[in-house]
Amino acid sequence: MNQRLLPWRTSKDPYTIWLSEIILQQTRIDQGQKYWEKFLNKFPSIQNLASAKESEVLALWSGLGYYSRARNIHKTSKIIVKNYRNEFPSSSRELAELPGIGPYTAAAISSICFNEVIPALDGNAFRVYSRLFGVDLPIEKKIAINTIKDLALPLISKKQPGDSNQAIMDIGSGICKPKNPKCFVCPLQEYCFARKNGNPESYPVKSKIKKSLIIDNFYIIVKKHDKYAFIQRPDKGIWAGLFTPIEMDKKSWRLALKNKSIDSKSVTTLRHILSHRIMNLHFSKWNASNIPEESKVKWHSQNDLKSLGLPAPIKKILVEKSYI
Numbered sequence: 001m002n003q004r005l006l007p008w009r010t011s012k013d014p015y016t017i018w019l020s021e022i023i024l025q026q027t028r029i030d031q032g033q034k035y036w037e038k039f040l041n042k043f044p045s046i047q048n049l050a051s052a053k054e055s056e057v058l059a060l061w062s063g064l065g066y067y068s069r070a071r072n073i074h075k076t077s078k079i080i081v082k083n084y085r086n087e088f089p090s091s092s093r094e095l096a097e098l099p100g101i102g103p104y105t106a107a108a109i110s111s112i113c114f115n116e117v118i119p120a121l122d123g124n125a126f127r128v129y130s131r132l133f134g135v136d137l138p139i140e141k142k143i144a145i146n147t148i149k150d151l152a153l154p155l156i157s158k159k160q161p162g163d164s165n166q167a168i169m170d171i172g173s174g175i176c177k178p179k180n181p182k183c184f185v186c187p188l189q190e191y192c193f194a195r196k197n198g199n200p201e202s203y204p205v206k207s208k209i210k211k212s213l214i215i216d217n218f219y220i221i222v223k224k225h226d227k228y229a230f231i232q233r234p235d236k237g238i239w240a241g242l243f244t245p246i247e248m249d250k251k252s253w254r255l256a257l258k259n260k261s262i263d264s265k266s267v268t269t270l271r272h273i274l275s276h277r278i279m280n281l282h283f284s285k286w287n288a289s290n291i292p293e294e295s296k297v298k299w300h301s302q303n304d305l306k307s308l309g310l311p312a313p314i315k316k317i318l319v320e321k322s323y324i
């Protein structure tokens with residue numbers, strides 16, 4: 001079958017492949033490709049990345065979301081430079097011990113760059129294999145993962161395991177789609193259990209669909225002498241280490257609206273949808289002279305905002321929508 005023409009496909013360099021795999025998690029290919037090029041331009045080698053400041057890496061990552069990925073690539077680069085003399089380990093077992101590298105990414109790197117014969121199982125590959133073999137175990141269960149691994153292993157080429165994995169991923173993303181798979185052009189159609197049974201969309205089996213959580217976050221925009229107040233988030237949790245305007249809890253927000261510390265006319269809300277939660281981000285200008293959390297505040301001018309590590313939805317409203 002035809003391979004997708006993606007620039008990292010011509011490489012077997014683990015640094016290049018690793019960056020592409022991490023960037024493409026939860027990111028569309030066209031957007032991911034631009035970031036992959038930006039990263040390789042700025043940090044052409046793992047030593048360059050390891051010696052950068054974390055704030056530089058986060059700023060370059062800005063807009064991609066899921067910032068733990070950026071922090072993890074930085075941590076991993078330092079480990080590889082310090083403990084592995086700048087060379088990635090070649091086995092999926094060792095790779096999976098590095099920050100941010102899960103079993104799928106480890107198998108993708110080891111099969112593509114070091115010819116380890118192992119199936120790389122991302123969501124697309126899982127869907128293809130579960131349909132191909134008719135695996136009706138709930139996909140979230142470990143037994144389903146192990147069963148698919150066992151069934152997939154004999155299909156992986158011993159000479160070109162990376163090509164085998166990439167071919168399955170291509171079938172998953174281009175042909176064996178979650179809805180309306182194009183079985184009539186699929187190279188696996190002759191062997192496919194689900195196609196023969198006429199029910200490809202019944203696979204992979206899921207045990208239950210989780211309800212999305214809805215979360216409300218409240219931010220106040222405080223301005224003093226042409227500078228704006230920002231607070232750096234803690235090292236753990238969502239948007240760890242990034243900057244946001246001062247955040248309030250719901251009760252304080254309501255109180256501030258009542259006593260007019262918040263300018264109710266300036267309130268604006270942005271809905272930000274993530275895979276497992278919906279965030280309503282409320283912003284308002286701050287009228288009062290006392291500033292909550294002033295001791296933790298860092299002041300930045302409007303010019304700083306483009307390079308400041310801001311979460312993408314906050315950047316969108318502050319910079320792109322010129323809220324401040």
Ligand code: SF4
Nearest residue numbers: 176183186189192200
């Ligand atoms: S034949 Fe259809 S269901 Fe089976 S792997 Fe191909 S596209 Fe998927």
